[in-house]
Amino acid sequence: MATSGSIYITPVSIDELDDVSTAELSADQQFLQKAMQILFTEGVIKAGDRRTKVVEYLDPHVLKETFDLEIKEKGVGTDKLLQLLKDTLKYSVRSANPRFFNQLYAGQDAYGLVGQWMTDTINASMSNYEISPVFNLMEVEILKILSDIVGYEKSDGIFCPGGSIANMYGISMARYHKYGEAIKTDGLSGLPRLILFTSKHAHYSISKGAAFMGFGTKNVYTVEVDERGRMIPEDLEKQIELAKQQGHVPLFVSATCGTTVYGAYDPVDAIADLCEKHDIWLHVDACWGASALMSQKWRHLLHGVNRSNSVAWCPHKMMGVPFQCSAFLVRDHIALMHNVHCSGATYLFQQDKFYDLSYDTGDKVIQSARKVDAFKLWLMFKAKGYIGFEQEINIKFANSRHLAKTIEEREGFQLVVEPTCTNVCFWYIPPCLRNMNKDSNEFNTLLGKVAPIVKERMLKGGTLMIGYQPLDDKPNFFRQIFSNAKTTFQDVEFIVDEIDRLGDDITISDLGKNK
Amino acid sequence: MATSGSIYITPVSIDELDDVSTAELSADQQFLQKAMQILFTEGVIKAGDRRTKVVEYLDPHVLKETFDLEIKEKGVGTDKLLQLLKDTLKYSVRSANPRFFNQLYAGQDAYGLVGQWMTDTINASMSNYEISPVFNLMEVEILKILSDIVGYEKSDGIFCPGGSIANMYGISMARYHKYGEAIKTDGLSGLPRLILFTSKHAHYSISKGAAFMGFGTKNVYTVEVDERGRMIPEDLEKQIELAKQQGHVPLFVSATCGTTVYGAYDPVDAIADLCEKHDIWLHVDACWGASALMSQKWRHLLHGVNRSNSVAWCPHKMMGVPFQCSAFLVRDHIALMHNVHCSGATYLFQQDKFYDLSYDTGDKVIQSARKVDAFKLWLMFKAKGYIGFEQEINIKFANSRHLAKTIEEREGFQLVVEPTCTNVCFWYIPPCLRNMNKDSNEFNTLLGKVAPIVKERMLKGGTLMIGYQPLDDKPNFFRQIFSNAKTTFQDVEFIVDEIDRLGDDITISDLGKNK
Incomplete structure (x- = not known):
């Protein structure tokens, strides 16, 4: 059949290919092998050692002089590249060090890191089952586990690039849930002002979302907190009533479980009562604090979270999963995420494929292809x-x-x-x-x-x-x-x-x- | 000074720590070392070999039975984990294989892969200089290089999680550029309909963005294409006039350089003339096609792209950078990205730091912390x-x-x-x-x-x-x-x-x- 110059190969399964010699590696493969050694010794073993500095700090202008950043017409050789890798490790912050406490994430989990490296090696994207079969199954499995832990009986969800965008998904769902397809086609321009509520100690992503998604930041009403930084339900109700009196539409409440600074947990149960009473979508920004659900001792902090309509949870924070791993979960409304975000592009989401299409997730998100964020968490589990x-x-x-x-x-x-x-x-x-x-x-x-x-x-x-x-x-x-x-x-x-x-x-x- | 039970260590630079023995590795480090060998042999050497199958396809329900997905109370041992890594490689698509052509990305670049592994090992996030000093400098350097290649004299930009979101940044900039701070605070509800224009062969992210950002999908006007799939400027002008006659506001044109299916390049120069004439923001979705700019032979395809106001370019596509690497670039308006997206959260963006704050990028994006996407591209360069x-x-x-x-x-x-x-x-x-x-x-x-x-x-x-x-x-x-x-x-x-x-x-x- 091979009539032209092609070389016909009937390929075999990867575990049947035995005659692989590493004696005849190409130059780039040799580089890669040596680089792996540096990553292991300097990036894992030494970086996690308390005896090394958490950071080798240089001011920006000094680092710029110290580090050979410049790109030229021609590339540089392997030895130089390996030295640059060492320099990169030297001047980067060692979040693996047990004395690094600067961010909400810290540490370097060996299983998580291998999971991330595997994801990168396969270089898959999340969009269709056929392009990432294993990872699609794992994402479904892991989202189900997280939903069970939250206490949702039926749920849908997705991993997304960070907690801010997870919170924006909550807003997006609330809007569509209230106005249906019309909000998607017609937009906000003909509507009354839709009001979002969150506490004064909440993460700024609610406000950023309000700006980006066309609501406007002044339509985020800020609710007072108590001395521990928890939203005061009585003030929330006051704000809801105020919005109604002003002729606006109370749409969405974001309760926070684990505020960024104090680590406060809003009283979700009492807030859920108010949201039910006033027919408002309850989202819980538990990006930081949801990981307490993993502990029988501490999960009481999120009491009532199972009553929320949606939740954002970043396992890359307290669970130590490599950055970035952020889940958005929605209760009950199984098809809603798809309806809210689908475009129905036929070139990506062909309906005449021969397999079960429910694993094709590309049309229920605002991204097209997504990074695989589920595998590292699955491997750690x-x-x-x-x-x-x-x-x-x-x-x-x-x-x-x-x-x-x-x-x-x-x-x-x-x-x-x-x-x-x-x-x-x-x-x-x-x-x-x-x-x-x-x-x-x-x-x-x-x-x-x-x-x-x-x-x-x-x-x-x-x-x-x-x-x-x-x-x-x-x-x-x-x-x-x-x-x-x-x-x-x-x-x-x-x-x-x-x-x-x-x-x-x-x-x-x-x-x-x-x- | 150490009065309590703490052990005081004066830490050293990482390259001064010599007495590191790999003889006493912990169990998780031993796992990691063995996993690296699997990644190298199976994930790099064999995966890139034409003699292995591009995919070992199983239907979802079969794969679910074949693969041990289940999570239990207790974890499994190292041998089992290593086998699961092999299974993951076996049943995942080998985009490294030179006969994989399914997506806009393909291949496995050794330098890019090392860059990605390095990023993951350091596990840094992009938000502030202090948390990722090297990567922040590199991002600035690489964005400048990409801008120069596009032909922007002055520019700002960011790496973002995919081309769809890069395109949404273009819409966001256009909106703020026209309406200023008022659009951010007040939102769209009091405004006339704002119209976005793109060709019928353009990527669905413009339409997804219109829905997500509150414009509404019916406010995306679709422009006709010629037989090669290129936007017809005469039809664009007709659509602009129509929107004006309807009392709406033409806001934004997205020209495509490299359409998803045909790979068509819209005539940017002619479209730029119309955008100047009608005072409309010109965004170029060159996510797929911009990489042609790297070649003297093919860069003519993007003639006029330097006249655009913003551009989206995904080096993870034709440049072979590991997924995901997507740049959004904006011409001239240096402070605009910050103004459009900032929230001014003091707990993240302290103004009393002792170093030059211009490298703190966290407040010019809709995400908070971002993945580091610049390093792998820098290393490949x-x-x-x-x-x-x-x-x-x-x-x-x-x-x-x-x-x-x-x-x-x-x-x-x-x-x-x-x-x-x-x-x-x-x-x-x-x-x-x-x-x-x-x-x-x-x-x-x-x-x-x-x-x-x-x-x-x-x-x-x-x-x-x-x-x-x-x-x-x-x-x-x-x-x-x-x-x-x-x-x-x-x-x-x-x-x-x-x-x-x-x-x-x-x-x-x-x-x-x-x-």
């Missing part, structure tokens, strides 16, 4: 089981409580708020401020300048990484996050010692200089 | 130089022209349209149809049933993967995509031979049975 995840979550919570206790016992440290999630928010008060009147404006102004100075010293020494921010009327404070199960009580105590070491010689004059 | 990419693009175009020529010379094959990009669209006409009247409805109905049958046989044999779809009044045809520089002329000829082999015994009765 397979390796650890439910129990392994539970133990890790318990360790992270225990670390946070141990830090809170340590802080309460230690001079010069003060909790901003009792921890709920694994966030621990605290001030470090250097000796030069300890005798001042703590209610004075001057004290608060100076205190707000401490964290930036300590953070700068921390980055330059490379011993730790912790974030800080102000909130409401509270001056800058540290927000310690526990997301790495390898962090020990000794590391927890190190945090306090090290901040004290970095900050104890700060003078009033240092604080005055810092703008 | 470093390894190949501009010249290496140019050579590869030229190979892909040459393959497409060679296939078109082969098809024209071969009985039973017919081009749907002359290729422009590396798409080659063609029908396979099995012997049983060759004597029929080609203008008859019956012929066209039967012809439309050929591709699904051949595709099913192709998947089940694992020799090739090519997509098919209908378009307008044209029955199902194959769309062959060249995105892998390792594909040779012999592979090209194999395509034709193999389709002939798979399809030549198709009978009229087979075609009648297929729904």
Whole structure:
């Protein structure tokens, strides 16, 4: 049959191909093999070792001079490339280090990392079953598991590129659920103002979504929080009534389980009562806090989450899955995600395929092809089981409580708020401020300048990484996050010692200089 | 200073830590090391070998029985996990195989893959300089390079999760550019209908964006195309005038460079004239076709693209960068992206940091933290130089022209349209149809049933993967995509031979049975 110059090969299954010699590797394959060794030694073994700096900090203009960034007409050779890989590892932040606490994610899980590497090696995209058969089945399986854990009986869902977009999916579903196909075809221009509600401590993605999706940021009504940072249901109802009085349409409430700074959990059950009463879609932004559901000890924090209409959950945060792994789940409305987002492009979603089309997910999302984010989580589940995840979550919570206790016992440290999630928010008060009147404006102004100075010293020494921010009327404070199960009580105590070491010689004059 | 139970360590630079023994690896590190060997042998060496099947196809219900998907209370051991990795590779599609042509992306670039693995190992996110110093510098560097290639003198941009979202950024910019801060705060509800224009062969993401962003799909006006699939500027102007007569506001034109099916390039220069005349934002969806800019021989296809206001370009397609790598670029308006999308969340974007804040990108996107998509492209650039990419693009175009020529010379094959990009669209006409009247409805109905049958046989044999779809009044045809520089002329000829082999015994009765 092969009439032209083609070489006809009847291919075999991959496990039947035995005569593979690595003696005759091509130059790029040799590079790849050597690079793998660097990744293993420098990127895994050394990066996770407490004896290496969390960060080898250089200012942007210095790093730009230090690092050979420039692209030229011709490429460079293998040795140079391998050196650049080492440089990349050297000057990047080591989130694998058990003393990295700067983000909501931390650590480097070997199973998760292999899962991510596998995904990349196969280079599949999520859109159709035929292009990623294994990963499509796994995504369905894992979404079902997450839904079961949330407590949804029937559900649909998707992995999406981050929690912000997961929250936007919640808004998108609410809009379509209320207005049906008309909102999709006609848009918002003829409609009254649709109002979204969320707490003042909620993530900014609700506001970003309101802007991007055409609602407008002023149509996000901000609900008051209590002293622990939890949404006050009575104020939510007041805001709903206000919107109605103004002639607007209350559409969507986003309750937060695990606020970004305090780690507060809004009272979902009470909020669900209000949403039922006023016929409003209840979305729960549990991007950060949902992982507590993995623990019998801590899942009570999300009491009532099973009553929500949709939920966002990022296992790449407290569950330690490699970044990025964000699930959006919707209760009951099985076909709704597809109806809301489908375009029916025939060139991608042919209806005359010979297999079950329910695994073709490309038309229920706003992306076309998506990264595979399910496999790494599936592999971690397979390796650890439910129990392994539970133990890790318990360790992270225990670390946070141990830090809170340590802080309460230690001079010069003060909790901003009792921890709920694994966030621990605290001030470090250097000796030069300890005798001042703590209610004075001057004290608060100076205190707000401490964290930036300590953070700068921390980055330059490379011993730790912790974030800080102000909130409401509270001056800058540290927000310690526990997301790495390898962090020990000794590391927890190190945090306090090290901040004290970095900050104890700060003078009033240092604080005055810092703008 | 260490007064409590903490162990004080003064950490060293990673390249100073020498006493690292791999003799005492933990169980998870041992797993990781063994997994790396599987990735290399099975996922790289064998997967890229023509002698292995492109796909080991199983129907969803069969794969579900074959593959041990289930998650249990307890985890499984290393041996079992390693076997599952092999199974994952076995039943996943091998897009590394030079005979995989199903998507707009294909191939497995060793440099790109190492870049992706490195990104995952470091597990950084893009949001602030301090959390990903190296990658932030590289993103800026690479975006500048892409902008220069497009021909923008001043520009801003971002990597985003796919071309669809890149196109939505274009819409978002257009809207804010016209209405300013008011559109962000007030939304669309009080405004007249804003009209988006794109061709009937454009990607569905414009329509998805119109739905998601609150415009409504009926406010996407569809412009006619010529016989090669290019937008007809005269019809665009007609549609613009129509929108004005209807009292609506023409806001945004998306010209396509490299349509999904035909690979057509809209005449950007002529469209830019109209957009200037009517004061409309010109976005170019060059997700697929922009990579032709890398070649002196083929960059003329995008003549005029430097006049656009924004452009979307996915190097993960024709440039062979691992999925996903999608750039959104905007001309001139340097601060606009930030203004359009910022929320000003103080806990993330502290203004009292001690370094240059211009590298903190988290507040100019709709996501919060993003995956690092720049490094793999940077590493490929470093390894190949501009010249290496140019050579590869030229190979892909040459393959497409060679296939078109082969098809024209071969009985039973017919081009749907002359290729422009590396798409080659063609029908396979099995012997049983060759004597029929080609203008008859019956012929066209039967012809439309050929591709699904051949595709099913192709998947089940694992020799090739090519997509098919209908378009307008044209029955199902194959769309062959060249995105892998390792594909040779012999592979090209194999395509034709193999389709002939798979399809030549198709009978009229087979075609009648297929729904």
